[in-house]
Amino acid sequence: MTNKSLLRSSLVNNRWYETMLVGNSAFIPVTYELIETIPITSNTSSITFANLASFSTTYRHLQIRGTGRSNRGDDNSAVGIRFNGDTGSNYSFHNIQTLSGNWDTANSGSHTSITLGYTLAAATTASGHYGGFIIDILEPYNSNKFKTVKAFSGQPSGRNFICVASGNWRNTNSVTSVTLIDAAGTNFVSGSSFSLYGIRR
């Protein structure tokens, strides 16, 4: 058995670089950086990562990772994504997903958010059950393109859900804020957490 104890690893809490003197190894810059984490400590219908315009020259893409649970009276709820406070029907999405071993799809060409199906565990599941998700926001600061999102999420409780999704915001404006909502109109509950990361240019 190969045992790698991180107690002895020189890479724990790694941030290292070698001298920039000629003949030495290159400095490897940071490329994936935490911008902000929003933990949920009480019922919250939405969260917003704001003031994102200041990162327009730093990051090419954004990513959200997190875990979530809803107080919706069901075994699941969905996460909706909005940009720049736009609550109009300016979003499209398409999901491939399964529940209880059955195939399912969802899509809309005109919706009030990019809706990621089956992302959150909800009230009828046992406490301690949360969904997990990774949401990629591609080129949010490119003013020549609509904004594209792709996501992978799942919550293996209740009817057991897994979802691969994509969508767009039909607006070429540079992103200044990202809002996540409980798409059923209910609330994220305590223990949910959302972290925003930037991927450098």
Place this chain on the structure above:
Amino acid sequence: MSYVALANITLTGNDNQILFSSIPNTYRHLALVMQTRAAGGGLTYPSVRFNNDSGTNYPQVTMGANSAQVYNTTYNFNRIGYGGNSTTSHGHAMTLDIFDYAQTDKQKVFLQKENYYGNAIGYFTGRWLNTAAITSIAIFFEDGSNMASGSTFELFGIAS
């Protein structure tokens, strides 16, 4: 730096288990990236366990496709890993994202993507039925056989 390499292993000989131990609780999430190939024998399934838990505590759901069909199923195993297989000539690649691994208020949810022998791709999600912080990750083949020299395993911590 928010996506930190905690440890990496490249096998220089065949081995039947990889163990990342004493994982610090200072990150929010973990990401495991691995590529394996079987050292001998027929098809075998790369598998993962947390904190040496070999109980039937890993309910999972999957959807995917291979050269013959699309599939989806739910199951509860004593390990993470289903369908993805490795042979001596065909490797298996997997990324495993583990959320809130050190938080003790929730069972541990994970997302997994893999591709493997038979022109196959799979998406998985699952839970470890335990609220304890994850302090070790074991990787092995389900039938106990050896992973081949050259197989690689990388563990990353993602900041909160």
